[in-house]
Amino acid sequence: MDASWLPSSPVASMAALICFLLWVLTLGYCLKLMARIRRLGVQKEQACEAQLHIQQQLHKLTRTDALTGVWNRQRFGENAEAELKRCQRYTHPLSVLCIDLDHFNEINNSYGHSIGDEVLNGVARLLQSAIRQSDALGRWSGGSFMLLLPHTPLEQALELAEKLRRRIASSNLLVDSPVAVSIGAASLQPDEALETLFQRAEMALSQAKREGRNRTLGCLSELPLATQRGRQAV
Ligand SMILES: Nc1nc2c(ncn2[C@@H]2O[C@H](COP(=O)(O)OP(=O)(O)OP(=O)(O)O)[C@@H](O)[C@H]2O)c(=O)[nH]1
Structure with a gap:
């Protein structure tokens, strides 16, 4: 080797x-x-x-709204703006519902804020479960929601509003007391701005509250002249 x-x-x-x-x-x-x-x-x-x-x-x-998980006002507004443009472009009907809990202040005062939160959450869930995927739900302010209904004329929007109102009224969100909502509806008019559409739904809601709450009202008219002037002056 x-x-x-x-x-x-x-x-x-x-x-x-x-x-x-x-x-x-x-x-x-x-x-x-x-x-x-x-x-x-x-x-x-x-x-x-x-x-x-x-x-x-x-x-x-x-x-999203931290409490209910639905869209917050900003996200809802952005989506509604895009939907409005689509509906105006293709001349499709578009409606909105402004839904507000009746006497929410009393619920908070009688049962406490956390039960008030649960009621709000329950209402959001009921609304969400009753609408189409193409509809959009947003928290509008304290005790109110706005619902956007593409391809829906006022008559159908009012039918849905009544269905929602009845569903909430017959729910047992509070064991010993009914929970009610008032609803204002409005449908897009030719060349109408989103802000005006929302204002008309809110106007109908205010009227529903004045007429005794737990009811649905549609806004058939345009904004009163004074409101329009006020809006332009802003
Ligand atoms: N629990 C709870 N309460 C809230 C919330 N945001 C706002 N609120 C309360 O909701 C109540 C809103 O009351 P309003 O809408 O002014 O009046 P209301 O008592 O509902 O009376 P009507 O609307 O006239 O029937 C106020 O007491 C607010 O403090 C929230 O996130 N949770």
């Missing part, structure tokens, strides 16, 4: 051994480094996913 490659002296043997050890150490270090880089890559991916999740949650929070 040819042994010419073997170190010929103890010094050479020692040097070969040191080289071998250095090579083993370097290899170990490289493997460790590679594992660390891989770990960092995974951690970076996880951090990116977490950041994306937080961004999505934030986006959702800024678009």
